Amino acid sequence: MHFDPDFHFEVANQGETTMTRKRNTIIFSLFVLVGVQLILLPGLIPDGVRVVSAAATASYTITQVSGGGTIAGKILYSGKPVRPKRFPVTQDMSTCGKTKEIYPVKVEQEGVAEAVVWLDDITSGKAFNFPEPVIDQKNCEFVPHVLLIQPGAMKVLNTDLCSHNIHVFSSANREVNQNNPPNTAPLELTLMRPDHAMIRCEIHKWMQADVFVAKNAYYALSGAGGAYTLTDVPPGKYHIKVWQETLGTKTQEVTVETGKTATVSFNLGSK
Incomplete structure (x- = not known):
């Protein structure tokens, strides 16, 4: 063959x-x-991969601000007298009491306290300088009720003598739902993406906190009389927003000039 x-x-x-x-x-x-x-x-x-991805899409750049201006004003209230919502307490009464009264709007000296004010479209400016990112659970309430943080980690304490539950709702960050017994180490949460997150306790239904993960350094929380201030703002035109958990969100335009203070106040009525 x-x-x-x-x-x-x-x-x-x-x-x-x-x-x-x-x-x-x-x-x-x-x-x-x-x-x-x-x-x-x-x-x-993996968390590390998501962190890099989030950082890569960040739209705010920290720079040295020279010749900046200031924005100041008040968040005023023109609605009906605010009445508290009452919740009967059916467990942990030695810590929480028999009833809890929660005010949907905190009015002090005719102004709205704990409203969040921020510049929505600024892309560069000063470094973040918010208070320590910590929330406590005290007398069956989240303290503070509204918290501003930069993207990253925050801690949740429980100084009560009863168990709580930490349930984080966020459209941009990972959901967390975890019990938090007393006398335990602080619970660390990682919120890397700018967002408005809510923290609730599923054991005590009236407990809620709002956490704003800021997309830039120009966020402020209104105080007594509704007063707020944003400093070291680069000159330019911006959209400034205010949020209150019951009264919603409003927007105005503002022009910032070197060395000057622009006054912007909001009047929030009842919803």
Whole structure:
């Protein structure tokens, strides 16, 4: 029988080509599978990867501000007298009391306290300088009720003598739902993406806190009389917003000039 070396060479090449195609198909399928998992299953992505992704999409740059101006004003209230919501306490009464009264709007000296004011469209400016990012659970309430933080970590304490529950609702950050017994170490939460997050206690239904993860350094919390101040603002035109948990959000335009104070006040009525 005559052996044709050319025929053998052709068959070998065909087999090698087929195997190469199969190998390439398998590798491509793996890449597609990994890509789908990264898109549809964010819970599988390591925290470090998500942190880098969030940092890469950040739209605020910290710079040295020279010749900045100031924005100051008041958040005023023109609605009906505010009455508290009353919640009967059915457990942990030695810590929480028999009833809890929660005011939906905190009015002090005709102004709204604990309203959040911020510049919505500023892209560069001073460094973040918010108070320590800590919330306590004290007498069955979150203290403070509204907290401003820069993207990163915050702590939740429990100085009560009863158990609480930390349930974090956020559209941009990971949901957390964890019990928090007394006499335990502070619970650390990581909120890397700018967002308005809510923290609730599922054991004591009246307990709620609002955490603003700021997208820039120009956020302020109104105090007594509704007064607020934003300092070291680079000159320019901006949109300034105010938020209050019951009265909603309002927006105005403001122009900041070097060394001057722009006055912007808001009047919030009842909803």
